[in-house]
Amino acid sequence: MNGDTFKINVEHLDFHYGDFFALEDISVGIRQYATTAFIGPSGCGKSTFLRCLNRMNDLIPETKVEGKITLDGNDIYAPDVDTASLRRRVGMIFQAPNPFPMSIYDNVAYGPRIHGTTNKAQLDEIVEKSLTRAALWKEVSGKLNTSGLALSGGQQQRLCIARVIAVDPEVLLMDEPCSAIDPTSIQKIEDLMDELKSKYTIVIVTHNMQQAARVSDWTAFFLAEHADRPAKLIEYDKTDTMFTNPSDKRTEDYITGRFG
Amino acid sequence: MLAGARAASISQSELENHDVIKERVLHGLLFASACVAVLGLVLIFAFVAVRGVPIFAKAGVVQMLSSTDWSPMDGRFGILSFIVGSFAVTVGALLLGAPLAVGAAIFLSEIASPRVRSIVKPAVELLAGIPSVVYGFFGVIVVVPQVRALLGGSGFGLVSGCIVLAVMIVPTIAAISEDAISSVPRGFREGSAAMGATQWQTIKNVVLPAARTGIVDAVVLGMGRAVGETMAVLMVLGNAPVIPRGPSDPASTLTSIIILDMPYASGDHQTALFGIGLVLLLLSMSFVAAIRILSRSRKAR
Numbered sequence: 193m194n195g196d197t198f199k200i201n202v203e204h205l206d207f208h209y210g211d212f213f214a215l216e217d218i219s220v221g222i223r224q225y226a227t228t229a230f231i232g233p234s235g236c237g238k239s240t241f242l243r244c245l246n247r248m249n250d251l252i253p254e255t256k257v258e259g260k261i262t263l264d265g266n267d268i269y270a271p272d273v274d275t276a277s278l279r280r281r282v283g284m285i286f287q288a289p290n291p292f293p294m295s296i297y298d299n300v301a302y303g304p305r306i307h308g309t310t311n312k313a314q315l316d317e318i319v320e321k322s323l324t325r326a327a328l329w330k331e332v333s334g335k336l337n338t339s340g341l342a343l344s345g346g347q348q349q350r351l352c353i354a355r356v357i358a359v360d361p362e363v364l365l366m367d368e369p370c371s372a373i374d375p376t377s378i379q380k381i382e383d384l385m386d387e388l389k390s391k392y393t394i395v396i397v398t399h400n401m402q403q404a405a406r407v408s409d410w411t412a413f414f415l416a417e418h419a420d421r422p423a424k425l426i427e428y429d430k431t432d433t434m435f436t437n438p439s440d441k442r443t444e445d446y447i448t449g450r451f452g
Numbered sequence: 453m454l455a456g457a458r459a460a461s462i463s464q465s466e467l468e469n470h471d472v473i474k475e476r477v478l479h480g481l482l483f484a485s486a487c488v489a490v491l492g493l494v495l496i497f498a499f500v501a502v503r504g505v506p507i508f509a510k511a512g513v514v515q516m517l518s519s520t521d522w523s524p525m526d527g528r529f530g531i532l533s534f535i536v537g538s539f540a541v542t543v544g545a546l547l548l549g550a551p552l553a554v555g556a557a558i559f560l561s562e563i564a565s566p567r568v569r570s571i572v573k574p575a576v577e578l579l580a581g582i583p584s585v586v587y588g589f590f591g592v593i594v595v596v597p598q599v600r601a602l603l604g605g606s607g608f609g610l611v612s613g614c615i616v617l618a619v620m621i622v623p624t625i626a627a628i629s630e631d632a633i634s635s636v637p638r639g640f641r642e643g644s645a646a647m648g649a650t651q652w653q654t655i656k657n658v659v660l661p662a663a664r665t666g667i668v669d670a671v672v673l674g675m676g677r678a679v680g681e682t683m684a685v686l687m688v689l690g691n692a693p694v695i696p697r698g699p700s701d702p703a704s705t706l707t708s709i710i711i712l713d714m715p716y717a718s719g720d721h722q723t724a725l726f727g728i729g730l731v732l733l734l735l736s737m738s739f740v741a742a743i744r745i746l747s748r749s750r751k752a753r
């Protein structure tokens with residue numbers, strides 16, 4: 193669209209799970225320092241698409257990706273790409289909070305440690321900074337040595353955000369990060385996204401239209417029109433435009449709640 | 453309509469009553485089976501102790517445990533060489549077998565393609581069920597000659613015993629560890645990968661610690677199989693009641709001496725064999741304790 197440079201650019205992406213054709217001919221440019229929302233009915237491939245952006249689907253056997261995805265202009269599916277360093281730059285938050293069965297401190301220090309930070313003072317600083325940014329520090333500063341699994345669902349999700357922030361990625365992929373948590377925590381996470389936007393590029397999948405409207409600058413609408421057909425990108429535009437004046441009838445129907 | 457609703461609600465409450473009773477019966481049954489399991493252990497222990505303890509009183513605990521002179525016909529009951537034999541083959545088998553088995557389990561659950569896994573996993577489980585005599589044959593035909601060629605001596609001895617036992621416990625440990633590793637939630641792996649961890653970093657830092665309890669259980673079971681194994685050990689160990697001087701010298705274990713002497717032993721000799729059984733039980737328990745303590749201190753670190 194109009195000659196923007198994109199942080200992530202996807203061209204003509206097809207995706208298969210074995211024999212199942214999940215995504216067809218998706219082209220999307222994702223802008224730096226902005227938040228892009230993916231919306232669409234359940235099962236239309238939003239998570240699948242999101243997971244293509246940091247090659248998380250590589251972990252699922254017998255998947256096939258065609259087309260091209262670039263990060264800062266470099267093909268992320270090129271044969272010489274190291275997926276670990278790619279994922280360090282493109283971090284991911286999952287729908288279900290998944291803290292490791294270790295202490296809160298170790299959860300946050302996990303990423304920096306595997307990337308070679310061993311200095312205790314440095315780790316302490318990263319842990320405090322990350323937890324503070326994830327709006328969790330006040331609640332857990334006194335119990336950093338307790339298990340991350342002992343936190344509430346909303347706290348766990350913020351811990352997972354802190355954990356990813358600790359490795360300082362450039363892009364944050366969030367797959368329905370608020371679907372399993374309470375309104376107060378949602379508020380905190382949305383505030384956080386607002387703040388992070390200045391430094392990161394954020395992509396969020398959400399089922400909540402209000403949330404998409406609140407947090408995102410751009411919105412992409414996915415839809416599989418028949419159960420046995422792959423999903424396509426129906427419309428992609430500025431969030432304001434998309435929610436006030438969608439150009440596709442199907443987008444309008446979905447946003448106004450007429451199906452999905 | 454109203455009557456129908458009432459009928460429905462009555463049968464509903466009857467159903468609940470029924471459920472409560474069912475629940476209680478089930479609890480009772482489960483409690484009973486737990487008791488039977490514990491009781492079995494207590495009875496076995498008590499039985500062996502009752503039959504075996506008199507020999508310690510008669511021959512002296514220290515004397516029996518510190519002497520290698522096993523001449524039951526002459527009233528000398530030194531069992532140190534059997535203890536050393538059992539201890540050595542078990543530790544050796546675990547040192548050889550456990551890392552191999554856990555490695556195999558990691559490969560199967562984390563690295564192998566679903567196709568390879570679907571072939572190898574059942575094969576491993578099948579191996580875990582092979583009778584130990586067959587492993588004994590394998591030892592006599594394959595392992596002993598190799599050991600003889602490599603280390604000299606007869607080939608019948610500690611090294612062969614350790615190798616055969618290791619091969620025998622690998623499938624057990626691998627199969628159970630694999631279950632433990634593959635039941636680690638996928639979210640842990642994905643969370644780790646999403647921060648730029650390599651596959652090996654994920655396995656080492658997240659998957660293995662999360663599967664730790666299951667892997668320790670697997671090793672304990674493998675150990676149990678090794679320390680209690682009789683047939684296979686008997687076939688390759690050479691069975692001399694001495695402390696082996698070298699790795700390919702013959703040795704004996706607590707189990708092998710019991711099986712060799714039981715058919716004809718009587719009187720004190722027979723009591724001594726029960727005494728050996730008691731020592732075997734205690735040895736096995738200390739192995740369990742040692743494995744648990746070792747794995748705990750490694751976690752704390």
Ligand SMILES: Nc1ncnc2c1ncn2[C@@H]1O[C@H](COP(=O)(O)OP(=O)(O)OP(=O)(O)O)[C@@H](O)[C@H]1O
Nearest residue numbers: 209212214232233234235236237238239240241252
């Ligand atoms: N591991 C998998 N193997 C095979 N098919 C899969 C797999 N994961 C997802 N699919 C299929 O791909 C399609 C898209 O799934 P995906 O999870 O991407 O949808 P989604 O838009 O994220 O849905 P939701 O909003 O419910 O999370 C679905 O039809 C789903 O059944």
Ligand SMILES: [Mg+2]
Nearest residue numbers: 238239240367
């Ligand atoms: Mg999804």
